[in-house]
Amino acid sequence: MGNFFASNHNRKPVLPERVLPEHVLPELTGPYPSVIKTELVTEVNSDVTDEVKRLGDFVHLTSKAADVRNRYTPAKLSKHTSFIENNMQTLVGKVGEYDSMLSSKELLRRGSSYSGTKVMRPDEYDYMPILANFNTNTVEVEDVADTCYDWYRDKGYGYIKVKPGALSIRHNMKNTRYNRFKKYLCSVKLFSELRKLIIKSLQHMDTLTFIGVRDHENTNAQYKRGEISIHRGMHGTSFWLRVGGPLCTTDIDLCFSIEGNPTEQLGPCLMVNGETDKDKCECGYSYSQHWMKSVINPPVNTKYVLSESHMELFLTLKYITHLASEMSHETDPETLSSYTVKMVLLTHQQTCKAVNVGECFMDIVRRIRNDKDINNLHIYSPKYTHDVFFPERVLYLHKSHSRAAIAWFMFQVSHTEDDGWIHKLLRLTQEPHTPKWWDKQLSKNDRDSRQLRDLMKVIKTCDSWHYESSGYDQLRLEWYHRDGSVKASLTLEYK
Secondary structure, eight states: OTTTTGGGTTSOOOOOOOOOOTTOOOOOSSSSOGGGSOOOGGGOOTTSOHHHHHHHHHHHHHHHHHBGGGTSOHHHHHHHHHHHHHHHHHHHHHHHHHOGGGOEEEEEEESHHHHTOOBSSSOEEEEEEEETTSSTTTEEEEEOOTTSOTTTTTTTEEEEEEOTTSSOHHHHHHHEEEETTEEEEOHHHHHHHHHHHHHHHHHTOTTOEEEEEEOGGGOOOOOOTTEEEEEEEEETTEEEEEEEOSSSEEEEEEOOBEEOOOBTTTBOEEEEOOOOOOSBOTTSSBGGGOEEEEESSOOSSTTTSOOHHHHHHHHHHHHHHHHHHHHOOSSSOOOOOHHHHHHHHHHHHTTOOOSSHHHHHHHHHHHHHTOSOTTEEEETOOOEEEOSSSTTOEEEOOOHHHHHHHHHHHHHHHHOOOOHHHHHHHHHTTSOOOHHHHHHHTTSOSHHHHHHHHHHHHHHHHHHTTOTTSOOOEEEEEEEOTTSOEEEEEEEEOO
16 A cells, blocks of 8 residues: 555645635536636646546535535634533533532543534534543553553553542542552443433533433434433443534533543543443453543644645545435444544555545545555455554444445546536535435436436445345446446445
């Protein structure tokens, strides 16, 4: 994978493109709008094929259309964000009032809504409250043991040892486990206490109406403004809240964290843990005593921060993943997380010498497929990448809906000169829709719908892999040269 651009070693990197004013949605009529075209007039390179140029234009157009900052006015976004943020500040403050040991000293704003990478709607926010009383005076972070299960060793994990006399007897009982005559923080115990206090706080907030524990994975219910619920279990390392906001129903990941040891390359880190398994690891500690390092503010360089053009590709890939999830009839479709997509892009960026972001799109498909033959892709072999911040930490890429949809878009855009279907798709996705709506919409007998029906076939084939008796064992889509011979193919097969 590292030599993909080796033949282009004299090319200049992709340069930043002109940015649209906030809240201005690109005009979606006619050929690719000139307003989002690259201005690299002096950088034209004859080696860039028409296929690559079409992919580059698609990335520029789609990233602008999907960027939430171009879909809402700054005033509306600010009002929505303030509503979410102020209520989370109040909630975290109440938790500390009910139990001072679990008070937070800071509420870190994280995620795409704050990094400028949110697409479609402002319906997700991430926060990390830092627990004030678990600090260098009370706890000490130790690396996991050499005998620990391989998943944890040398991958940014550690135990959190409580210093003698640092916690009251009550909190020792509630939040720790003994190991080798030492006390270590146990996430399943600590999070159980936090969950009780979060629910108690929600029940007594004047600005919100608590509607109870819900299964957020199996419903897309729309909440009235101020209604809030909590998911029945943990959401990775976070408590998953859902609230009715000024603009839309919004999901919130609230990830309580503890100060960790700074690393030489990455600086300050926090310790987070969503493990609820009480079973013991090979090291003798329960899995709920294995805490994971999370970077607070990574260094600003090309190893950790995406360039402007790669940021556009990031937004485009997030849009495709969002669309795959929206079209899927699965309650929990297999879609790549934003974090995983970003890690793939950051890894790509280290060796990127492309002059057009369309080349980058092709390389990302290679990476998520681990396949040099870009013209004949066979989807379903599991694959993984590594976390750029913790290179030994593995991130799996076996999410079929995302991988298949991204590959389909790469083929469809690069090998199809007609772009009417793209503009139709971007118009249709200005509002959220259900899978049944998509089925009905794409059943219409027009040219653009016919092209988009192939995308629906891809999504439905991925859906079918969850049902052994569905009858969908294989799907093959082909793109043709003008002489009628096959120039590219995408095959989906369950193995």
